[in-house]
Amino acid sequence: MALKNIVALVGGVGGAKLAYGLAQVLPPGQLTLIVNTGDDFSWHGLRICPDVDTIMYTLSGVVNKANGWGVANDTHHMLGMMQQYGAEGWFGVGDKDLATDLLRTEALRNGEPLTSIMSRLSKALGVLQYILPMCDAPVATMVDTVEHGEMAFQEYFVRERWQPTMRGLRLDGIEKAQISDAANEAIAAADAIIIGPSNPWLSIWPILSVPGMREAIIKRDVPRIAVTPIVGGQAVKGPTAKLMLELGYTPSAEAVAQYYSDGSLINGFVFDEVDRNLASVNKGLQTNVFNTVMQTDTDKVTLAQQVLHWLENWG
Amino acid sequence: MALKNIVALVGGVGGAKLAYGLAQVLPPGQLTLIVNTGDDFSWHGLRICPDVDTIMYTLSGVVNKANGWGVANDTHHMLGMMQQYGAEGWFGVGDKDLATDLLRTEALRNGEPLTSIMSRLSKALGVLQYILPMCDAPVATMVDTVEHGEMAFQEYFVRERWQPTMRGLRLDGIEKAQISDAANEAIAAADAIIIGPSNPWLSIWPILSVPGMREAIIKRDVPRIAVTPIVGGQAVKGPTAKLMLELGYTPSAEAVAQYYSDGSLINGFVFDEVDRNLASVNKGLQTNVFNTVMQTDTDKVTLAQQVLHWLENWG
Numbered sequence: 065m066a067l068k069n070i071v072a073l074v075g076g077v078g079g080a081k082l083a084y085g086l087a088q089v090l091p092p093g094q095l096t097l098i099v100n101t102g103d104d105f106s107w108h109g110l111r112i113c114p115d116v117d118t119i120m121y122t123l124s125g126v127v128n129k130a131n132g133w134g135v136a137n138d139t140h141h142m143l144g145m146m147q148q149y150g151a152e153g154w155f156g157v158g159d160k161d162l163a164t165d166l167l168r169t170e171a172l173r174n175g176e177p178l179t180s181i182m183s184r185l186s187k188a189l190g191v192l193q194y195i196l197p198m199c200d201a202p203v204a205t206m207v208d209t210v211e212h213g214e215m216a217f218q219e220y221f222v223r224e225r226w227q228p229t230m231r232g233l234r235l236d237g238i239e240k241a242q243i244s245d246a247a248n249e250a251i252a253a254a255d256a257i258i259i260g261p262s263n264p265w266l267s268i269w270p271i272l273s274v275p276g277m278r279e280a281i282i283k284r285d286v287p288r289i290a291v292t293p294i295v296g297g298q299a300v301k302g303p304t305a306k307l308m309l310e311l312g313y314t315p316s317a318e319a320v321a322q323y324y325s326d327g328s329l330i331n332g333f334v335f336d337e338v339d340r341n342l343a344s345v346n347k348g349l350q351t352n353v354f355n356t357v358m359q360t361d362t363d364k365v366t367l368a369q370q371v372l373h374w375l376e377n378w379g
Numbered sequence: 380m381a382l383k384n385i386v387a388l389v390g391g392v393g394g395a396k397l398a399y400g401l402a403q404v405l406p407p408g409q410l411t412l413i414v415n416t417g418d419d420f421s422w423h424g425l426r427i428c429p430d431v432d433t434i435m436y437t438l439s440g441v442v443n444k445a446n447g448w449g450v451a452n453d454t455h456h457m458l459g460m461m462q463q464y465g466a467e468g469w470f471g472v473g474d475k476d477l478a479t480d481l482l483r484t485e486a487l488r489n490g491e492p493l494t495s496i497m498s499r500l501s502k503a504l505g506v507l508q509y510i511l512p513m514c515d516a517p518v519a520t521m522v523d524t525v526e527h528g529e530m531a532f533q534e535y536f537v538r539e540r541w542q543p544t545m546r547g548l549r550l551d552g553i554e555k556a557q558i559s560d561a562a563n564e565a566i567a568a569a570d571a572i573i574i575g576p577s578n579p580w581l582s583i584w585p586i587l588s589v590p591g592m593r594e595a596i597i598k599r600d601v602p603r604i605a606v607t608p609i610v611g612g613q614a615v616k617g618p619t620a621k622l623m624l625e626l627g628y629t630p631s632a633e634a635v636a637q638y639y640s641d642g643s644l645i646n647g648f649v650f651d652e653v654d655r656n657l658a659s660v661n662k663g664l665q666t667n668v669f670n671t672v673m674q675t676d677t678d679k680v681t682l683a684q685q686v687l688h689w690l691e692n693w694g
Contacts, residue, residue: 109424109485126463141454145478148441149503159474163460170424188464 067376068094071254075100075267076115077132078293078301079260080122081358083193085368086258087123088361092192096250097123098277100262101178101197102205102235102270103217107155108146110165111172114218115267116182116197117164124189126160132301135160154223179244194250198271201241205270208232217266226303230310233265235273243276251280256375259290259330261356263304264320265311272329282328287378289332290324291371292317292356296338300357318342325349332378334371350378382691383409386569390415390582391430392447393608393616394575395437396673398508400683401573402438403676407507411565412438413592415577416493416512417520417550417585420533422470423461425480426487429533430582431497431512432479439504441475447616450475469538494559509565513586516556520585523547532581541618545625548580550588558591566595571690574605574645576671578619579635580626587644597643602693604647605639606686607632607671611653615672633657640664647693649686665693 070090074083074097086095100115114133121127121135128134138158147153157165164185171181177200186195207220209228220228251257262268272278281288294317299305305315313319321333325348332350335343336357343351352374358364385405389398389412401410415430429448436442436450443449453473462468472480479500486496492515501510522535524543535543566572577583587593596603609632614620620630628634636648640663647665650658651672658666667689673679 108481109488110481135460139454139456139474141474142457142477142481145450145475146482149478149482149500151478151482159454159456159477160460162457162474162477163464163466166423166425166457167461167464167466173424185464 067255067372069096069250069253069255070094070258070372070375071096071098071250071256072258072260073098073262073268073271074115074119074260075262076103076118079115079262079267080118080127080132081364082258082260082291082367082371083119084122084361085358085364085366086372087193088365089368089372090193093194096194096196096254098196098198098247098250098271100267100270101199102203102266103221104202105204105216105218107157108151109169110157110162111169112155112157112165113168113178113182113197116178116195117161119195120164120182120186120189120191123191123193123195124186126189134158155218156222177244179246194246196244196247196250198247198277199241199274200244201237203238203241203270203274204236205266206234206236208234221266221303226306230307233269235270238270238273238275241274243274243280248276248280251284254284254286256287256289256378257281257284258371259288259324261291261293261300263293263299263302263307264323265307266303278327278329287332287350287375288330289334289350289371289375290321290330291334291367292320292336292339294320295336295357316342321349321351334374382570382687384411384565384568384570385409385573385687385690386411386413386565386571387573387575388413388577388583388586389430389434389575390577391418391433394430394577394582395433395442395447396679397573397575397606397683397686398434399437399676400673400679400681401687402508403680404683404687405508408509411509411511411569413511413513413562413565413586415582415585416514417518417581418532418536419517420519420531422472423466424484425472425477426484427470427472427480428483428493428497428512431493431510432476434510435479435497435501435504435506438506438508438510439501441504449473470533471537492559494561509561511559511562511565513562513592514556514589515559516552518553518556518585518589519551520581521549521551523549536581541621545622548584550585553585553588553590556589558589558595563591563595566599569599569601571602571604571693572596572599573686573690574603574639576606576608576615578608578614578617578622579638580622581618593642593644602647602665602690603645604649604665604686604690605636605645606649606682607635607651607654609635610651610672631657636664636666647689649689
C-alpha cells in the first residue's frame with residue numbers, strides 16, 4: 065500500500081540523517097518528526113533546543129553538514145565576546161544559531177507554545193515537513209553519574225563530553241508534560257511509525273516518556289519500526305554503546321531491538337548489514353537488513369527508500 | 380588647584396569622544412561618566428543600552444572607531460539569520476554586541492541594578508573609569524513627531540534616521556526613576572562637572588530630568604561647564620541643529636549655552652574656535668574657546684587637556 069503519513073521519532077544528529085533521507089523521498093506534508101526536547105536548557109536567559117534545531121536546520125538545508133548540527137558558515141563572535149566578559153563558554157552557540165534562540169525565547173515569554181513556535185520558524189526557513197517538539201512543557205534530562213552525581217544533560221554531554229559514568233537518568237518536569245494535540249493527531253493518522261537511529265536512552269526514551277506518547281503509538285495497528293543506532297556492537301556516533309554498558313546491557317543491535325520491543329512498542333526492526341546474523345533470531349518482530357551507516361546524502365536517501373519500500377510491502 | 384574627581388554627563392558618540400580624551404589624561408579612578416539611558420529599549424527580549432555601551436566600548440578600546448559605536452570587527456550574522464526568519468532588522472545589533480546585551484538582560488532579570496551590571500561589565504573589559512547609567516529604572520525617551528505622532532526613540536533615530544519633524548519629547552517612566560547613590564556620591568565628590576558635547580535635548584535632558592540629578596549638580600560650588608555640540612550653527616554630528624529649529628531655537632552655540640545656564644545649571648561654557656565671537660557676549664558664564672571638533676584621538680586628548688587646564692585655573 066502507498067504510505068501517506070509517516071511519523072518518525074528522532075533525537076539529534078543520527079535521527080536527523082534519516083529524517084533528511086525521508087524528507088527527500090516523501091512528498092511535502094507527509095512526514096512528521098517528533099523530536100526530543102529533553103536536551104533543552106536555558107543559557108544566559110535563552111531557551112536552547114538542540115535536537116529540534118538540528119532537525120530544522122537539516123531539513124531546511126541551512127545545517128552545517130560537517131558537524132551535522134548548527135548553521136553552515138556560522139561564527140562564534142558573540143561567544144568570544146562573552147568570554148572577554150569572563151563568562152563560561154563551553155556551550156558553543158553560533159551567531160546565526162542565536163537568532164533561533166532569541167526568537168524562540170521571546171515567543172515563549174509571550175506565552176506561545178513551543179510547538180507553534182517551531183512550526184512558524186521552520187516554515188520561515190522553508191521546511192515542508194512537520195517538526196513537533198515531543199511536548200510543550202519544559203522537560204530536562206538529568207544524568208546521574210558515578211563521578212559527579214546528577215548533572216544537567218548539556219553539562220554531561222557537551223561540557224564533560226559524555227565521559228562520566230552514567231548510572232541513571234531522570235526526566236525533570238515530565239509529570240507536568242503531556243503529548244501535544246499535534247503529535248497525537250500525527251500518530252493517529254500515521255501509516256507507519258519509525259524510531260530513528262538515535263540514542264535509545266538519551267534521545268528516544270524522553271519522547272516515549274511524555275504522558276500519552278507511548279500509548280498513542282502502541283495502539284496504532286501499523287508498522288512501528290526502529291532503525292538500529294548500534295552497528296557491529298558500536299555506536300555509529302556518540303555514547304550509545306558506552307551508555308549501554310554502563311546501564312548493564314550488552315552493546316548490540318539485538319539488545320536495542322529487545323529494549324524497544326518490550327511492551328510491544330515496535331513490531332519491526334532494521335539491522336545493519338554487518339549484523340545480518342542477528343536479524344534472523346529475533347522473535348515477534350519483523351526484521352530487515354540495510355546499510356544504516358549514513359555517511360553521504362545518497363546513503364540517507366537510499367536508506368529512507370529501502371525502509372519506506374519495506375513498510376509499503378509490510379505484512 | 381589639582382582636580383581629583385571629574386564627573387561628565389554624556390550621551391552617545393559626541394560625549395564618548397570627550398570621555399575618551401578625559402580618560403587618557405586623568406589618572407584611573409578620577410573620571411565618572413553619567414550616561415543617558417533614555418535611548419535604551421527592549422528588542423526581541425534583550426535590553427539594549429546604546430549610549431552606555433558606546434561609552435564602555437570607547438573607554439575599553441574595543442569600540443568600532445569608524446562608527447564611534449559598536450564593537451570593532453563585529454559581524455551581523457545573527458541579524459542576517461533573524462531576517463531569514465522574516466523578523467524586521469532595522470536595528471543593527473552586532474554579534475559581539477549581543478554578548479553585552481545577553482549578559483545585561485540576564486542580570487536585570489535576576490534583579491541586579493543596571494548600575495551594578497555596567498560596573499561589572501566595564502571592569503571585565505578593563506575600563507578604569509566609572510560608567511554610571513543615569514538611573515536604574517527604565518526610562519524611555521519618546522519623540523513626538525509631526526508626521527507619525529509619538530515614536531519610541533530608536534524608531535525615530537535609527538529606523539527613520541531622525542528625519543521626522545520633532546514637536547516634543549517625553550520621558551516615559553521618569554517619575555519612577557531616581558538618582559542612584561553612585562551618581563549622587565560622584566557628583567557630591569566632584570571637583571568639576573562637565574556636560575559633554577552631546578545632544579542637549581536627546582542625550583543630556585534625560586539625564587538632568589532624573590529626579591535628584593539637576594539639584595545635586597546645581598548645589599555643587601565647583602566649575603560646572605558644558606562643551607558646545609554646535610559649531611558655526613551646525614551640529615558636529617547628528618540632529619542637534621535640526622532639532623533646535625524644530626523646537627523653536629536658533630541653532631547656535633549661544634542658544635545651547637543659554638539653555639544650560641537657565642536655572643544656573645552651568646557656570647561655564649566652551650565655545651568652538653569658529654564661534655569665538657559668541658564667547659565674549661555671554662553674561663553670567665565663564666567662557667573659553669577651544670577646537671571642539673574631535674576628528675582624531677589627538678584632538679580628543681588635546682580638548683580634554685585644554686578643558687582640564689581651564690578648570691584647574693578656574694575663578
